[in-house]
Amino acid sequence: MLIIGIAGGTGCGKTTVVKQIVEELPKDEVVVISQDSYYNDLAHLTKEERSKVNFDHPNSIDFELLIAHLNKLRAGNTIEIPVYSFVEETRLAKTITTIPKKVIIVEGILVLSNPELRKLFDIKIYVHADSDERLIRRLQRDIKERGHDFDKVLHRYQTAVKPMHNEFIEPSKEFADIIIPNNHYNTVAVDMVRTIIIEKLV
Ligand SMILES: Nc1ncnc2c1ncn2[C@@H]1O[C@H](COP(=O)(O)OP(=O)(O)O)[C@@H](O)[C@H]1O
Numbered sequence: 312m313l314i315i316g317i318a319g320g321t322g323c324g325k326t327t328v329v330k331q332i333v334e335e336l337p338k339d340e341v342v343v344i345s346q347d348s349y350y351n352d353l354a355h356l357t358k359e360e361r362s363k364v365n366f367d368h369p370n371s372i373d374f375e376l377l378i379a380h381l382n383k384l385r386a387g388n389t390i391e392i393p394v395y396s397f398v399e400e401t402r403l404a405k406t407i408t409t410i411p412k413k414v415i416i417v418e419g420i421l422v423l424s425n426p427e428l429r430k431l432f433d434i435k436i437y438v439h440a441d442s443d444e445r446l447i448r449r450l451q452r453d454i455k456e457r458g459h460d461f462d463k464v465l466h467r468y469q470t471a472v473k474p475m476h477n478e479f480i481e482p483s484k485e486f487a488d489i490i491i492p493n494n495h496y497n498t499v500a501v502d503m504v505r506t507i508i509i510e511k512l513v
């Protein structure tokens with residue numbers, strides 16, 4: 312089994328890069344796990360209280376569960392991945408049953424910041440895009456897909472996203488084996504990562 316961790320600031324293009332990597336890989340060989348699925352269950356808080364949580368701090372993530380799940384997959388066991396709702400800002404009651412496959416890709420802003428999680432990765436990748444580029448992408452995406460308005464996205468960016476990026480995410484770049492520049496779509500880098508994966512599959 313090959314476990315790949317892909318980190319990078321919000322809007323850098325992690326999800327997009329992962330989609331491009333797996334597009335031409337056999338579906339029954341690869342599992343993609345998003346760190347977002349492991350946001351703490353906040354069902355005990357009101358929606359108003361949940362909206363004030365700092366979702367960019369490592370404490371907002373249930374790393375214990377994510378690490379336990381990766382260890383279970385490595386041992387050949389099936390896991391139940393929580394389903395997170397960005398609109399409700401908490402976990403939903405359902406889970407997704409996931410079986411072990413040859414390649415596991417774990418993507419999320421903080422996946423290279425946690426030392427225990429980092430130890431599980433065979434390959435560590437950091438996707439870089441400039442902060443202005445990331446903010447523009449985040450504004451467009453959060454308004455279109457995550458049910459946030461313009462003021463909420465900017466307020467969050469200034470109070471949580473930017474400071475946490477500088478404290479936890481950007482410094483985790485030093486642990487990366489590969490840094491993918493992604494101010495523009497980077498098909499060369501995507502092809503290179505896919506080639507590394509294919510070599511491991513044969
Ligand atoms: N290289 C790129 N150039 C322009 N837009 C991009 C690029 N990569 C991703 N995007 C767009 O930016 C937004 C955020 O990308 P996404 O992959 O969700 O980032 P992340 O998972 O890192 O938060 C999406 O709307 C996506 O289509």
Ligand SMILES: Nc1ccn([C@@H]2O[C@H](COP(=O)(O)O)[C@@H](O)[C@H]2O)c(=O)n1
Pocket residue numbers: 320321322325326347350366367396397400401419420467472
């Ligand atoms: N309820 C939530 C939970 C998280 N976020 C933001 O998501 C970002 C991480 O996801 P990416 O796909 O952008 O990597 C993170 O910056 C959180 O602020 C949110 O807005 N609402």
